[in-house]
Amino acid sequence: MSVFGAVGVVTQRGARLSEEGISAAGVESASRRAVDRVASELAGSQRASLPLPPAAQRGASTIEFQRVEGFNGGNLLLANERRILRVASAGDPDDGLDNDSDGLVDEGDLVLVPDTTDPGAPNIVLASGVAEMTAGEIAGNGIDDNGNGLVDEPGLCFAWDADALVVRILVTLQRVGAQGQVFTRTSETTVGIRN
Ligand SMILES: [Ca+2]
Ligand SMILES: [Ca+2]
Numbered sequence: 567m568s569v570f571g572a573v574g575v576v577t578q579r580g581a582r583l584s585e586e587g588i589s590a591a592g593v594e595s596a597s598r599r600a601v602d603r604v605a606s607e608l609a610g611s612q613r614a615s616l617p618l619p620p621a622a623q624r625g626a627s628t629i630e631f632q633r634v635e636g637f638n639g640g641n642l643l644l645a646n647e648r649r650i651l652r653v654a655s656a657g658d659p660d661d662g663l664d665n666d667s668d669g670l671v672d673e674g675d676l677v678l679v680p681d682t683t684d685p686g687a688p689n690i691v692l693a694s695g696v697a698e699m700t701a702g703e704i705a706g707n708g709i710d711d712n713g714n715g716l717v718d719e720p721g722l723c724f725a726w727d728a729d730a731l732v733v734r735i736l737v738t739l740q741r742v743g744a745q746g747q748v749f750t751r752t753s754e755t756t757v758g759i760r761n
């Protein structure tokens with residue numbers, strides 16, 4: 567009797583752990599896909615079209631850029647300006663409450679505006695469940711809580727390193743597990759800007 571009981575406990579714990587593993591891996595891969603997608607958008611953009619704060623500062627949560635489409639003689643041909651930003655989720659405005667009862671507080675969307683000169687062009691949602699802050703970072707205390715070199719950085723963060731000519735991109739996503747736990751993961755990459 568006690569043997570069966572013990573087996574039952576082990577099985578239950580194993581199921582719970584694997585469920586957490588699946589949720590954590592899911593948000594990890596989703597944040598990786600999102601940051602890679604943002605990086606592919608910025609690759610090939612023109613440096614002069616990227617007015618970003620220095621990397622040591624807070625970082626920007628929105629970026630506007632123009633991609634280089636080609637060359638005409640010695641001149642760069644630029645596409646119309648695009649914008650990538652974090653937008654508060656339609657059902658959950660930024661008020662510290664989980665207004666839409668999905669288990670996440672003030673979650674946002676990662677949005678691509680494909681042409682800022684054309685208000686009729688539909689926006690593209692690249693990811694949902696974008697956290698307000700990077701994993702481990704506490705807002706507004708002037709301290710780099712998670713030790714990544716950025717202070718009070720937001721859940722979608724762009725930082726410009728003028729020496730290395732790279733944009734550092736961080737995307738932080740959240741997902742709610744089956745037990746109501748919130749899984750938060752930050753993925754980051756850098757993109758070299760040549761032109
Ligand atoms: Ca809210
Ligand atoms: Ca919510």
Ligand SMILES: [Ca+2]
Nearest residue numbers: 710712714716
């Ligand atoms: Ca930080």
Ligand SMILES: [Ca+2]
Nearest residue numbers: 704709711718
């Ligand atoms: Ca902080």
